Amino acid sequence: MQILTIDIGNSNIVIGCAVDHKVEFVERMHTSNTKTDLEYAIDCHMVLELHKIDATQLDGAIISSVVPPLTDKLALAIKKLTGIEPMIVGPGIKTGLNILMDQPSQVGSDLVVASVAAMHDYGAPVIVIDMGTATTMTVVDKNRNFIGGLILPGVQLALQSLENGTAQLPKIHLKAPEKVIGGNTIDCMQSGLVFGNASAIDGLLDRMMNEMGYTATVVASGGLAPLIVPHCSHKIILDDELLLKGLDILFEKNHKN
Numbered sequence: 282m283q284i285l286t287i288d289i290g291n292s293n294i295v296i297g298c299a300v301d302h303k304v305e306f307v308e309r310m311h312t313s314n315t316k317t318d319l320e321y322a323i324d325c326h327m328v329l330e331l332h333k334i335d336a337t338q339l340d341g342a343i344i345s346s347v348v349p350p351l352t353d354k355l356a357l358a359i360k361k362l363t364g365i366e367p368m369i370v371g372p373g374i375k376t377g378l379n380i381l382m383d384q385p386s387q388v389g390s391d392l393v394v395a396s397v398a399a400m401h402d403y404g405a406p407v408i409v410i411d412m413g414t415a416t417t418m419t420v421v422d423k424n425r426n427f428i429g430g431l432i433l434p435g436v437q438l439a440l441q442s443l444e445n446g447t448a449q450l451p452k453i454h455l456k457a458p459e460k461v462i463g464g465n466t467i468d469c470m471q472s473g474l475v476f477g478n479a480s481a482i483d484g485l486l487d488r489m490m491n492e493m494g495y496t497a498t499v500v501a502s503g504g505l506a507p508l509i510v511p512h513c514s515h516k517i518i519l520d521d522e523l524l525l526k527g528l529d530i531l532f533e534k535n536h537k538n
Contacts, residue, residue, distance in 0.1 A: 282340040285329075285363070286528040288391060289346035289355060291414040292437070293504055296325060297522070298334050299529035304522040306332045309504060314350060321358035342367035343532040345390040345524070368532055370394060375534050380427045388427070391524060392419050395502060396427055398527030403498045403518065408489060410482065410510075410517070411524075412503035414438055418485060423495060431485065436478050436505045443470060455505075457512060479512035486515050 286304075288295040293309040308328050316324075329336050342359045344367050346352040352369060359367045368374075370390040376397055382388055391411065396419055399407045406423045410416065412435060419430035434442070436455065444452050453467050461476050463469035490496050501510050502523040510517045520526075 283334065283338060284529055284532050285325075285339050285342035285359065285365075285367070286525040286532075287325075287342070287344045287355060287359070287367075288394070288524045288528065289344065289348050289351050290391065291348060293413070294351075294355070295524060296328055297525040298329070298332065298339075299525065299532075302529055302533070304525050304529070305334070307521050307525060308332075312348060312351070314348075316354075318354045318357040318361065321355055322362045325358060326362055336363050339363050339365060341365060341532055341536060343370065343528045344368070345370040345394045345528060347389050347391055368535060370528070370531060374531060376531060377534065378421070378427050379425065382427070382429055389417075392417060392430070393427070394527035394531065395419070395523050396421050396527075397530055398523045399498075399500045399520075400425060401530055402520070402523075402526065403500055406493065406495065406497035408486065408497045408499045409523070410499065410501040410503075410506065412436065412501065412505040412509060416478070416482075416503075416505075418482075418489070420489060420493070420497070422493065433481070436474055436509065439478075440470075440474055443474075455508060457508065475509060476512055478509050482509065482517075483514050 284299045286297045294312050297307045298305045342365050356367050395409045399409045400421050405421045405425045407421050409419045414435045416433050416435050420428050422428050443450050453470050457475045458468040458471045461472050463472045499517045500520050501517050502520050
């Protein structure tokens, strides 16, 4: 089966295609509230064409979204492109995940999707880090329960705050400097953002595992994970396909012949 998988985030829309449960590609498009459903249909068509996927031969589609105004727009775009009514991750979707939160309905669909994939591929307990507009860290405990996590400002958001909230700091390119102790303003900003976020993740993982009372596998995804994770001291698995694999798993779990 060929399943179109789409995750709508605040900064990027991640699109891929799972063929017989193997993710064929992962691409990112900028999230734009001003685009029409037709424009999104054209964007998706171009991505599929680039990877030699025939949109008319898709067997299904599934969308997760943390941007409600775009959910229906992307669903309509996919229907125009493929004739398929996409499945939407939300209330009523079977996940196989026991969510032990005060208000389970408020848990972001992206967190659920990533946790389902992490538990499927890496077992439990597992801590999932998603580094996008916000950095989220969520925990599936040893009993396979989704027990919660934390949210902190993402790296790009922190950079924008520095650039917009200070009079003398310049706009910079995000990359890891050679040393922690920067010798100029740009190096100092890069060091604080990259090594500061890596240290924050290490410290939070220590606190999480101490609170849990046992260690856990740690998996990271998101556009900024490859920049930060290599500088962490904890062993962290980078999996850029995590969300799309989770969407494929949920499609199979909920699909009715």
